[in-house]
Structure formats: structure tokens, C-alpha cells
Amino acid sequence: MIKVHHLNNSRSHRVLWLLEEIGAPYEIVHYKRDAVTRLAPPELKKIHPLGKSPVVTDGDRVVAESGAIIEYLTKTHGKKTKLWPEDFGPHWIAHTHWMHFAEGSAMLPFLMALYASLLGENAAPLRPRIESEIANHLAYMEGALAKQDYFAGPDFTAADIQMSFVLEVADNSGRLKDLPRLAALIKRLRDRPAYKRAIEKGGPLELMRR
Numbered sequence: 001m002i003k004v005h006h007l008n009n010s011r012s013h014r015v016l017w018l019l020e021e022i023g024a025p026y027e028i029v030h031y032k033r034d035a036v037t038r039l040a041p042p043e044l045k046k047i048h049p050l051g052k053s054p055v056v057t058d059g060d061r062v063v064a065e066s067g068a069i070i071e072y073l074t075k076t077h078g079k080k081t082k083l084w085p086e087d088f089g090p091h092w093i094a095h096t097h098w099m100h101f102a103e104g105s106a107m108l109p110f111l112m113a114l115y116a117s118l119l120g121e122n123a124a125p126l127r128p129r130i131e132s133e134i135a136n137h138l139a140y141m142e143g144a145l146a147k148q149d150y151f152a153g154p155d156f157t158a159a160d161i162q163m164s165f166v167l168e169v170a171d172n173s174g175r176l177k178d179l180p181r182l183a184a185l186i187k188r189l190r191d192r193p194a195y196k197r198a199i200e201k202g203g204p205l206e207l208m209r210r
């Protein structure tokens with residue numbers, strides 16, 4: 001049985017959503033962030049040494065890191081879906097790119113913005129660079145949707161699920177106001193029944209402003 005080690009208000013929502021899209025049976029093990037530090041509880045380290053969420057266990061297998069989890073689950077339990085474009089097919093490279101771009105590039109300046117906000121005025125010299133990096137990434141993402149409805153092409157894929165957390169964080173900080181294609185995409189994604197079921201089961205996605 002697939003077990004999703006789910007931290008409230010976190011990237012783990014993507015994994016619940018993916019499993020709802022696939023229709024695979026799974027169990028949720030809930031973990032709650034510390035009210036002050038917002039860190040995960042120490043019990044998560046018993047599942048994976050990083051102590052972060054999402055983590056998925058499937059029998060003896062332990063899979064950490066959202067992109068790896070999404071690839072693992074789609075390839076093992078979601079073969080009947082069209083969520084993963086075929087290797088070497090027309091949407092393969094774009095799909096691979098966005099699967100990696102989400103955590104490898106797009107989230108970095110958002111994390112820096114979060115840490116800068118904790119530092120207050122001491123982080124003032126860093127802010128212009130952080131904001132220009134966020135704007136650069138978001139403009140690139142907006143441009144990618146000029147001729148297609150989804151990141152990897154005309155169809156909804158696992159890359160949209162992986163990229164959704166970037167959109168959630170950007171929207172939560174009011175940064176999608178002048179980016180109509182990204183704003184329309186996050187609305188379409190949130191309207192998907194599987195997205196809504198993941199929220200019902202995992203709880204609302206209430207993120208920190210950054």
C-alpha cells in the first residue's frame with residue numbers, strides 16, 4: 001500500500017493530487033508543522049533522514065523529493081494515464097524540463113524571499129536581486145503558455161502538478177496579478193476534481209507569504 005507522509009500546508013499536496021488523478025489507493029500519514037518554527041516534527045526523520053515532506057513509502061521502497069515521487073508513482077501506478085509523455089516523443093523534453101525547473105530553479109528565489117523576510121531589514125540589500133530572479137522565472141513561465149494551455153504541451157501532465165506549487169507560492173504573494181496565463185492556469189488546476197479531493201483529504205494549502 002502506498003503511504004504518503006503528508007505535512008500540512010506543504011508540497012505534499014501535489015502528491016495527494018497526483019494519486020487522485022491516477023486513482024491509485026493510498027493512505028495518508030499526517031504530520032503537523034510546529035506552530036512557531038513551521039518545521040516538520042522529528043518523527044518524519046524516522047521515515048527519511050531529511051525529515052521533509054513529501055515522502056512516500058510503497059512496501060519496502062522509500063521515495064523522497066517531489067519530482068522523484070511524482071515520476072515513481074506515475075510510472076509504477078499511473079501507466080494507464082496520459083500524465084507522463086512518452087520518452088523521445090514530441091513533449092518529452094519540455095516535460096522533463098518543467099519537472100526539473102520547478103524545484104531546481106523556480107523555487108530557489110522564493111525560498112530566499114522567505115528567509116529574507118525572517119531577517120527583516122538586514123536582508124534589504126538582497127531583495128532587489130531576489131525580486132528580479134522571481135520576475136525573470138515567472139515571465140519565462142508566462143511566455144511558455146503563449147501557444148499552449150499546459151507547460152509540456154496541449155495536455156495536462158505530471159509537469160503541471162510539479163509546477164503547481166510554484167504557482168501557488170507566487171499567487172499567495174500576489175505575484176500573478178499581471179501574469180494572466182499563469183493566473184488562468186492555476187485557476188484551471190484548482191478546478192480539477194482530483195485537486196479538490198486532495199485538499200479535502202490533506203487539508204487546505206495555507207502558505208506563508210514571501
Ligand SMILES: N[C@@H](CCC(=O)N[C@@H](CS)C(=O)NCC(=O)O)C(=O)O
Pocket residue numbers: 007009010011012038039040041051052053054064065066067103
Ligand atoms: N525539494 C523538496 C523540498 C521538500 C521540502 O522542503 N518540504 C517542506 C514542505 S513544503 C518541508 O518538509 N518543510 C519542513 C521542514 O523543513 O522541516 C521537494 O520538492 O520534495
